[in-house]
Amino acid sequence: MTMTSTTASKPVTRQVSHHVSQSVFDGSRLRVVLLVDVHDGAQQQFIETYEELRSHVESVPGHLGEQLCQSIENPSQWLITSEWESAPPFLDWVSSEEHVRMVKPLHRCVRDTRSLRFHVVRETSHPAAGAGTARGGLQASPRLGDGVIRHALTFTVKPGSEEAVAGILADYAAPELRVDDTTRLCRTSLFLHGNRVVRAIEVRGDLLAALRHVAAQPEVRAVEEALNPYLEQDRDLGDPESARVFYTRAALPAVHHVTAGQDDPAARRYALSYPARPGCGMRLARLLAERDEAAADDPDSVVLRSTIFQRDDVVVRLVDVRGGLDAAGPAVSLGLPDPGQVAGLTTLLDGPAATDAAAPAGDDLARALEGARMELVTDRRSPGA
The missing domain is CATH 3.30.70.100 (Alpha-Beta Plaits)
Structure with missing residues (x-):
């Protein structure tokens, strides 16, 4: 199997892991x-x-x-x-x-x-269509999936309200997991990073049907209404246009997912935030995807699966780790199999995490990991998911 990785100039073909179930970077x-x-x-x-x-x-x-x-x-x-x-x-x-x-x-x-x-x-092209026209390549081969659709929502709350927001998000009744005969909610994970909320969901079946199902549940609507006073972006869920614009802006698509091996019930879920420099979000997500994919071929990797979400300059990496982040070490946890690769990552980061150093020392990597680590609010997994 081959995969085409697009650089800033042109696509280049390389071998890829058969584990990849989703990627926008081929x-x-x-x-x-x-x-x-x-x-x-x-x-x-x-x-x-x-x-x-x-x-x-x-x-x-x-x-x-x-x-x-x-x-x-x-x-x-x-x-x-x-x-x-x-x-x-x-x-x-x-x-x-x-x-x-x-x-x-x-x-x-x-x-x-x-x-x-x-x-x-x-594709089948008519001879008169002009086969020599540059139109981009074809996907080299079908990808292998696991039947799970991954998506996330993100929004910011007013600074100082984080503790109240975490309490609201952690204390609610889970909605009905079964949407219909073909769609089921598998897992919902909620994280906070500063005043940014990230809600990651995993669905089997129809994602849109699942999102509408969740939005219609009374317990979920009550939570959303309770959040309204704390949101930085005003919304009125009773106004379809206001709700549509809010959720359009909140959408945080999964741009890459890789599974490295068999599930481990003892694995722990984490989310890491990588704030990108203006205009660098997609490049940063691509870099993380390439390194996660390379690490997935390592049989000794403690990262069992990784999903990268990206919108504009917001990049979030959701990882399931055997033994926890501390056992994995900061380089592996940050998506850097080789600590010397950190410069390529940090030059795309915005804020305190950014650096032009060739290879920060271990203490600096540990601080970078701590700065990227999001606070887990709740992680709910349906039986058998």
């Missing part, structure tokens, strides 16, 4: 599918809004083209497909404040939307 072309249900009578408004959005996205780096399609069976159902050179430029665009602002008018004329993202594995 350099292959991306197809984005947006299913849209338009309000009756709003078709013309929808088309006009779409045209304004399309005229802008055409100039976004990495965008190759798109199609707008209307159902031949139900005129309220529309399909937007877009093609991108690779996943990173799309994720940068879709997470930008500019995108949040531009799609706002679109949501006023639709009942519902659903976004799906796929790497292109195989």
